[in-house]
Amino acid sequence: MNADVYDSLMCRHHNGRIWLVGGTQESATLARMIAQEQWPCTVSVTTEAATALYPSAPLLRVRVGKLDAIELAQFLQAESISVILDASHPYAVEVSKLAIAAACQYQIPYLRYERPRLDLISRADHPNFSDQGRENSQTYICLDSFDTLLRSEILTGQRVLLTVGYRTLLLFQPWQDKCTLFARILPSVPALEAALAAGFTPDRLIALRPPISLDLERSLWQQWQISLVVTKASGVAGGEDVKRIVASELGVPVVVIDRPAIEYPQQTSDVATAVQFCRQHLTPSKL
Structure with missing residues (x-):
């Protein structure tokens, strides 16, 4: 699926959905807020157990299983994804890289929600300590x-x-x-x-x-x-x-x-900012 095909798809589907890359407590919080706003959203998780994190809501659905590049293209098309909100675990590097690549290829707005990190009390420059x-x-x-x-x-x-x-x-x-x-x-x-x-x-x-x-x-x-x-x-x-x-x-x-170093297109640790991002990029018909 190339960008032109995806753009055409989105023109035909005016009710674009959020892809919430999930599996974390933070993604569950975001899912509840998205459900309250009554925005269409598909959450992706890798295990069946993770589905219990998410609320039951008419416009919210959960997909279980890992995605590769081919499956992701099919997923984006089938779900009419128009926004990507990546709230995966800080160490789930592969799915974040996959989502970023898809956002670039198909020109889908992407935001990384990164859980806040604690400042380190002390840092070792050498792998051993005294x-x-x-x-x-x-x-x-x-x-x-x-x-x-x-x-x-x-x-x-x-x-x-x-x-x-x-x-x-x-x-x-x-x-x-x-x-x-x-x-x-x-x-x-x-x-x-x-x-x-x-x-x-x-x-x-x-x-x-x-x-x-x-x-x-x-x-x-x-x-x-x-x-x-x-x-x-x-x-x-x-x-x-x-x-x-x-x-x-x-x-x-x-x-x-330490967390893996990934260059995210844009990133926030503020839940309100993440919700506003979805509001900004969803189609007017859903607002």
Whole structure:
């Protein structure tokens, strides 16, 4: 489907829809606001479980499953998409790149809604940190990638809690005999299968869906005698603020894998701005 075909399509369909790239709590909030405005919207998610996040509304529908470039072209046409609001997870790089490419190719207005990020307490320029840093309850170390972490010796001999998502657990399989690894995963069959395939035994896994309370987070670290935590820069929605508090209380260093660098055409962390973007670009007949 080329741009001319898409433009022709949109001329015939005056009730263009929003494509809300979903799967996050923020996308659920946006979906509720869009439903209140009674704008047509199709939310895309990758798992059936994620559909429970979204309200039941006459003009809101949810599509389950990953999209590749060919499927996306068909999806845009079938759904008469006229606006793209990307509220996917900060680490869901592929779907964001796909949405940006489609927006450019078919000249569809695109906005990235990025969950607000917390300022780092401290930043490490070197992949290792000193013994003094280990004892500093405020140590919060930012690394640019999992590769940087795994090429260092940070994990060696530690009791490590991984809160990084099940898709990355396989990267840590070579470290199973160099440190004691624990992981918190989502309560789903794919997550459990991925963790077991990465060499985690059942006694070193806990399946919980965020948000995690402060008391539960603290208790888990103490129960497993965690000496180091590895997480993502996922903001408040990902429980990063809770981890900081527990790290400060218990004196446990936290290694943060920074968000992937993507050049978004335009971006906001303000929900009202995202809603206004949809209002601005939807066809007048829906306003």
